[in-house]
Amino acid sequence: MTQPDIRVAGNLFLDRHGRQMTLRGVNLGGDTKVPWPGGGTENPSDFSDHRDVSFVGRPFPLAEADEHLARIAGWGFNTLRLLTTWEAVEHAGPGRYDEAYLDYFAAVARKAGEHGLYVFIDFHQDVWARMSGGDGAPGWTFEAAGLDIRCFHASGAALVMQNAYDYADVERRQASYPTMVWSSNYRLPANGAMWSLFWGGRFFTPDFEVEGQNIQDFLQGSYLGAMDAVAARLKDLPNVIGFDTLNEPGYGWYATPLHYRHLRRTDERPFHPPDGPALSPLDQLDILAGKPTTVPVLRRSEVVGERLFNPDGVRVWTGADPFEAHLREDLFTHAGGHELGLSENAYGPFFQRVAETIRAHNPGWAVFAEMDPWASTSRRGFPETLPERTVNASHWYDARLLHTKDYDASADPAETAARYVRQLDYFRREADAFDGGAPALIGEFGIPYDLDGGEAYEAWSRGEREGIWAKHEAALTAMYDALDQLQLHSTHWNYTASNRNDLRIGDRWNQEDLSIFSADQMERGTDGGRATAGFCRPFARAVQGRLVEVAFDRAQGVFRLVWDADPSIAAATEVYVPTLQFPRGFEIEIEGDWDAAGEEGDQLLSISARSAGRMTLTLVGK
Numbered sequence: 257m258t259q260p261d262i263r264v265a266g267n268l269f270l271d272r273h274g275r276q277m278t279l280r281g282v283n284l285g286g287d288t289k290v291p292w293p294g295g296g297t298e299n300p301s302d303f304s305d306h307r308d309v310s311f312v313g314r315p316f317p318l319a320e321a322d323e324h325l326a327r328i329a330g331w332g333f334n335t336l337r338l339l340t341t342w343e344a345v346e347h348a349g350p351g352r353y354d355e356a357y358l359d360y361f362a363a364v365a366r367k368a369g370e371h372g373l374y375v376f377i378d379f380h381q382d383v384w385a386r387m388s389g390g391d392g393a394p395g396w397t398f399e400a401a402g403l404d405i406r407c408f409h410a411s412g413a414a415l416v417m418q419n420a421y422d423y424a425d426v427e428r429r430q431a432s433y434p435t436m437v438w439s440s441n442y443r444l445p446a447n448g449a450m451w452s453l454f455w456g457g458r459f460f461t462p463d464f465e466v467e468g469q470n471i472q473d474f475l476q477g478s479y480l481g482a483m484d485a486v487a488a489r490l491k492d493l494p495n496v497i498g499f500d501t502l503n504e505p506g507y508g509w510y511a512t513p514l515h516y517r518h519l520r521r522t523d524e525r526p527f528h529p530p531d532g533p534a535l536s537p538l539d540q541l542d543i544l545a546g547k548p549t550t551v552p553v554l555r556r557s558e559v560v561g562e563r564l565f566n567p568d569g570v571r572v573w574t575g576a577d578p579f580e581a582h583l584r585e586d587l588f589t590h591a592g593g594h595e596l597g598l599s600e601n602a603y604g605p606f607f608q609r610v611a612e613t614i615r616a617h618n619p620g621w622a623v624f625a626e627m628d629p630w631a632s633t634s635r636r637g638f639p640e641t642l643p644e645r646t647v648n649a650s651h652w653y654d655a656r657l658l659h660t661k662d663y664d665a666s667a668d669p670a671e672t673a674a675r676y677v678r679q680l681d682y683f684r685r686e687a688d689a690f691d692g693g694a695p696a697l698i699g700e701f702g703i704p705y706d707l708d709g710g711e712a713y714e715a716w717s718r719g720e721r722e723g724i725w726a727k728h729e730a731a732l733t734a735m736y737d738a739l740d741q742l743q744l745h746s747t748h749w750n751y752t753a754s755n756r757n758d759l760r761i762g763d764r765w766n767q768e769d770l771s772i773f774s775a776d777q778m779e780r781g782t783d784g785g786r787a788t789a790g791f792c793r794p795f796a797r798a799v800q801g802r803l804v805e806v807a808f809d810r811a812q813g814v815f816r817l818v819w820d821a822d823p824s825i826a827a828a829t830e831v832y833v834p835t836l837q838f839p840r841g842f843e844i845e846i847e848g849d850w851d852a853a854g855e856e857g858d859q860l861l862s863i864s865a866r867s868a869g870r871m872t873l874t875l876v877g878k
Contacts (some may be wrong), residue, residue: 258618260497262374264645270743270804273827274409275799278806279374279697279745281335282328286771288339288762289380289391296754296764297417303387303405306395309743311429312342312360314603316753321364324753325371327773327783331792332832332859336366336373337500337699339380343394345482350396350467362489370496374382375626377490378699379483384439384450388414390438392503393450397475399574401453403446403544412565414446417766428759429709429767436659438766440532442506442629445540445572450475451508452537452588453578455602457589460509461729463790464578471578478807491617494788496624499614500649500699501607509537510587511596520557527540527633531555535562541579591747593627603627603637604752611643624649626699632682638690639790650688651700652680657731661704665727669734669811670779673768676738684742697745703731705786706759706769712786713757716777723821725787732790733810740795740806748791749774789836794875798830807858813838813877821848823863828864831877835859847872 260267262277269277290296316324322749328336344357350797368375372727381392388407398405409419420433429435441447445595449591452460457472466474483499490496517534518525528786533551544551546569553561589596596602603625611623623646625638634651654676657663705712707727715724724872739746752771754761762769772791778784785792793808793816801822808815817831833842833855844861848871851864865871 257493261494262497264622267695269695272627274825275827276799276803277798278796279335281333281747281794283337283747283750287754288314289765296739297766298761300423302416307348309347312357318363321367326332331369332834334797336368336375337378338375340380341380341392341477347394352476358489363492365490375496378503380503385449388446389416389441389648402574403572404574407570408446411570411572412573414441414444432554434769445543448508448540453534455510461578481805484613486615487614498624499516500624501610507598509630511598512588514538514585521622529554544572545577548610599639622647626650640676648694649694649699650683652698661707663727663731665730672734672736677741680738680742699747702749702770704770710759736793770842792834792836794833796831800825800829815875817873819871823865823869828862831861833859834860838877842875842877845874
């Protein structure tokens with residue numbers, strides 16, 4: 257066991273010298289959600305081979321690792337949110353770990369360290385599993401719960417691209433599977449059942465056992481067992497600094513009355529209902545039981561029609577419905593006479609188990625905690641009691657931009673950045689409220705690159721190179737301006753090594769296309785980056801003291817850094833200064849008592865303080 261290179265101290269990340277670190281990174285990578293080779297959703301599948309797949313080669317073959325990691329580091333990133341999945345580790349069956357994959361994954365993490373990249377591990381999932389429209393859990397978890405994945409499409413229990421998409425059609429965008437529709441699976445029965453069992457099986461199905469354990473304990477124990485297997489391989493890598501708890505979990509029917517349909521904002525659920533069918537827990541249970549079920553359909557919080565689910569009465573349960581014997585209106589809201597709350601009764605105990613699992617291998621690791629995607633809009637806070645050295649690793653997106661794939665580049669950039677500041681400040685204040693304070697790291701944010709129907713790709717194919725990423729750069733600049741103002745850490749979503757400028761392919765998963773890299777952008781003199789000027793920016797990687805202020809005016813080519821210097825820290829302040837933003841060099845102005853300053857190569861500027869006190873660095877492009 258080796259002490260991590262970075263540790264959590266209150267609301268700061270500190271390195272071994274005691275310098276305040278800014279973690280600015282990227283998620284690696286979007287195609288890690290699917291098997292390799294040929295597992296992307298651009299290919300049809302019935303998932304019958306789910307026990308025999310391999311994820312060796314995701315995020316890239318080891319022979320290509322140096323190329324990709326050097327590119328990421330060259331853009332100034334110093335951190336990876338390195339993705340794996342439960343399925344990648346344990347697809348063959350409970351307790352059957354893919355040793356070849358574990359060897360491969362450890363080698364990728366080790367390679368990252370050779371390129372100066374810190375790593376925290378993200379066990380990724382979206383809408384439970386590939387078989388229910390996303391990624392994450394192994395297919396055998398459905399078998400353990402008694403759900404037949406072959407019945408999901410006919411019953412409407414899940415909306416899966418491989419079932420809904422016509423691969424023979426030359427059209428890349430199809431009405432049967434609109435972009436970003438995958439997230440609707442959180443509200444459909446397959447997800448409803450699995451998340452309810454994962455978080456509350458002991459409450460909701462107390463007599464449902466698998467291998468001698470309640471289904472909740474079986475599922476959580478298997479998930480944590482996979483995490484334990486990864487942690488054991490990484491415990492001696494100093495660049496590994498911690499583990500994420502579980503990416504964007506759903507919560508199923510937890511804390512929801514049996515007949516409740518979310519038709520409008522309420523005090524208990526202060527967020528607008530999403531467009532589409534509004535199903536209660538009972539509606540979803542009826543669908544799984546093979547009952548034709550009619551539910552209202554919403555658009556912009558108005559009921560605009562109805563939809564009939566499971567018209568052919570397809571039963572999804574392979575045996576008895578484990579919920580049926582316990583049905584009552586408050587089944588999912590109360591237990592033992594007490595009201596159930598997601599934060600305290602579900603996430604709190606789970607975060608503690610994650611901490612115990614990983615710290616059995618390395619006590620210095622941080623816990624990067626996140627809750628469901630609706631927690632912030634519901635103002636549902638983190639558990640009162642958290643593991644020590646917990647990081648608020650919540651996610652944030654410009655929801656309108658993400659779903660409409662349109663960005664108004666004519667809007668005042670300062671106003672857009674100010675709007676982003678108001679939204680992101682919630683996460684900073686939330687982290688400050690943790691016991692003793694905590695760092696806030698935005699674990700995901702980013703933009704779709706297929707804006708305006710992939711207009712930039714068409715321009716690229718026509719040979720145009722100037723200005724085709726202007727909208728993308730404007731959006732990213734506003735986001736990074738907000739992160740700088742709030743001094744938030746971040747990992748950009750995402751870097752996909754196999755990305756393509758193809759509306760069907762994108763990041764190889766459900767037509768998403770948010771990768772900052774694409775091989776289709778590589779040509780002589782270019783590195784494959786997309787809208788690189790929007791994310792490759794100057795920032796203080798390490799501060800000899802404590803950070804006060806940081807700002808970069810990209811339009812004017814001016815960077816400003818203010819810090820309170822502490823010369824007792826035996827390492828200099830390091831600032832990443834990308835040639836991309838200062839192609840003709842820059843003038844340096846330093847206010848304060850400094851001892852030495854100089855460029856150290858790799859686009860790094862170093863400043864050592866002579867005495868304690870306020871210091872200001874200004875860089876002005878020539």
